[in-house]
Amino acid sequence: MINFAQGEFAVFGGLLTYTFSCVLHIPILLAAVIAIICTAIIGALMERLFIYPLRNAQIINVIIATIGVSILLKALARLFWPEEAYKVPEFTSSSLTFLGVTQRSQTLWVFGLTLIAVMLTYIFFNHTRVGKGMKACSINREAASLVGINISNMSLYSFSLSAALGGAAGLINAPYASYGSGLFLGVKGFTSAVVGGLGNTFGAIFGGLLVGLIEELIAGFLQVVFGISSGYRDAITALILIVVLLLRPQGIFGRREGVKV
Amino acid sequence: MKFKRLVERIALTRPGDFLRRNLGPTVLLIFLLTFPLWEGSVSGPVHIKFLERMRLVGIYTIVAVGLNLLLGYAGQVSLGHGAFMGIGAYASSLLALRAHVPVYLTILMAMLVAVLISLIISPILRLRGHYLAMATLGFAIISFVVLREMTWLTKGNEGLMGIPKLSLPGVEVRTMGGEYYFIWIIAFLILIFSRNLVNSRLGRALKALHHSEVAAETMGINTSWYKIKIFALSAAYAGLAGALFAHIHSFINPGIFQLNLSIILLVMVVLGGMASIWGSIAGATVVVFLPKVLEAIPYWFGNKSLTQWFSNNYSNLEPMIFGIVLILVMIFMPSGLTRGLSDFFRYRRSPFVNPLKRGSGI
Incomplete structure (x- = not known):
């Protein structure tokens, strides 16, 4: 399934981090974690409210519904963060010199956090019960439900997870966050x-x-x-x-x- | 031979039979023909400019019908039809502006250009499901970027200005009513053509390949050729619509034909009802009029402060309500507006039940 709202999660990740760190003055790393949790909750809400009722519908209907969600989320983002772009602060504002190449430390954070996120995802999908269940669901839903996997929970988890990852991508990657970049x-x-x-x-x-x-x-x-x-x-x-x-x-x-x- | 039989059939049909069989289209035709005569008395009190908007409905109907043939009947998703509209619009207006070709010819040439480009990219029709959707989305992005960056030809983001009005040999269509008739006569012919197409050999082949490509192929249907044909036809419709769009607005820029347009077109098809030719009109009407109705609602109450608040927040409220309506229709009327409502009246079946099951097609 394609989720057209995936880009919007990234936008929310970035904008929420901005709000938590710059408006509420929470330390940046903590703010990032809270932002990721918030996007995961948005993802879960979206699944329960809009995708779950469509579980028996045709795929194209689900895709159109995600388009609807994406339009809605974009409008919400614009309602709360009306300006063109917001500067999300860097995790640590220094630069490092390594082998004669100077880099902003943000770049290292991006690399590190991406690696960590991917490792976690890998472990999740290959070594945990829920992750394996999700994989089974994506291969064949009927067969997965026959062996006792709760399909509707899996769908909920996978939406929250992809929203969380999308949010993480948004806040790590974009030095600037705005509602239109989804x-x-x-x-x-x-x-x-x-x-x-x-x-x-x-x-x-x-x-x-x-x-x-x-x-x-x-x-x-x-x-x-x-x-x-x-x-x-x-x-x-x-x-x-x-x-x-x-x-x-x-x-x-x-x-x-x-x-x- | 075929022609002779057709003449005999027409001679044998009594007018009553013809009317009974084509009741829907006839009513629609009468409505469309008389619409400009009485719309003025309606549009004033409800604060919506009907005639101006109806031209757009006609244009979008043309594209939506083409996309419906592709998506609803053949089961192929395309997110690239906004791009075909853009290609048609630019082809037609550039030919009219730079080469001074009369407009009625440039519109035909625009269709031709759209068909050529659709044939060039037709290898992507080998892909299925989301892969096809993503590939056509890629095509939409590429064509948007190319239109924006080829500044020597298209003037980039500035756009083209002063595009000539629609014309027939010897007459220039100047008034809004004239444009309305011009567009809707074309749209109506296309609707009739598409309806007959669906009930023809080609239409049955498309339905078969929608259901199962493998099964269709074992029945001797050349599926890839049929897919290319219908893709080219829907691209031609989109090119035509784009050209009409350019000539009634006399200004275009690449931003109009962005990805959003392709998505809106898809929304029209699904909202109106997939595999329903007349549903395309319903989808186009809802998408064109919904924002205008929202804009007009505060005027109906005549409340000054409400109107003020509404117009201040309009840019946020409109997409929000649009998104919610889209989701609700998908949840409660999965087979689209026309199918849902007509089933309700014909079979007394609740419009909230989906007669199509998951797993058929894409």
Whole structure:
């Protein structure tokens, strides 16, 4: 299923962190944790209120409902945070020099937190009961419910989890948060997931890295060599998405699987 | 041969039979033809400019019908139809502005351009379900970026201005009523054409491949060719609608044809009812009029402070209510407005029950 509201969770993650740390003056790390919990709660609410009643509907109806949720969340974000952009403070404001390269420490935080998030997700999906149940659900719902997995709980958990991860991405990644940035974030996320192979946790990191690198490199190359403006950058991600979907739908690292009829 | 049989059939049909069989379209036609005559007396008291909006409804109906053929009948999701509208709009207005081709020809050429581009990207039709949705979404982003960045041709974000009005050979359509008739005559013909298409060999093939592509192929249906055909047809509709849009507004920029438009088009189809040709009108009407009705409601009460508060918060309230309506319709009328309501009247079945089960198609 595609959740069109996924990008909106990232937006909420960023904006909530801003509110907690800059308006309520909570220490930034604590603020981040609270923001992630809040987005998870929003995700859970969304599932119970809007997705759960649609459990027997056609997939396209569910997708349209997530579009509705995304429109609603965007309007709410604009209601509470009406300005164009908010500066989310960095975790630690210093820079590090390593092997002659100076980096803002925020970059390290991004790397570290991404790694931690991915590790946790991996462990969750492969070594816990709930995670394995969720995986089973995504493979075959009927079969999963036959062996005693509570499908409706799994759906609730997976929405909360993906909202929490989306929120984390939003607050770590964006130095600026604004209500309008949701959709492009969602597309980039989906592209990374597809490049790494859907359902492959570690593939997603490589996918993300690869997409980011290719985008920067091609945009730079076009600009320096052909003098084409860097405005085409946004199109590159979309192009990567289409090419990978056509040529390697199982992802760069995935194995090709037969299609069952 | 076929023509002769058709003539015989028409000669044998009594007018009463014809009317009974085509009651819906006839009523619609009479409504549409007479609408500009009496709309003035209605639009004043309720504070909605009906005629102006109805032109848009016609345009969106054209796209929605095409998308409905693709999504409702063939089961292929597309998030790229806003882009096809953009391509049609730019093709038509550039040809009219730069090459000074008469508008009635540029509209046809715009359809042609949209079809060509849809054929170029048709390999993505191999993908299924969400993958197809994401690939068409990628196409929408690419075409938006290209329209924005090709500044030498499209003037980028500034947009094109002074696009000529709609015209027929020798006549320029200047008034709003003229534009209304121009658009709705095209839209009505397209509705009739699509209805007949659905009941033809092609339509049955599409329904078959919607249900199961493998089964359809074993029955000898060339599924990939049919998918390409219907994709190109719906792209042609979108290109036509985009061209009409450009010529009645005389200003376009890439921002109009962003991803949001594609999503709104999808919403129209599902809201009106999938696999329902007439549902497309309902979907387009609701999407076009809902914001205007919301805007007009405070005027009905004539309360000054309420109106003030409403117009201050309008930019937030409108998407919020739109989102909620969308979700509620999906939950309570999963088969769309037309299907839900017509089932209610015809079979006394609650519109809140979904006659289509999960697992059919996408």
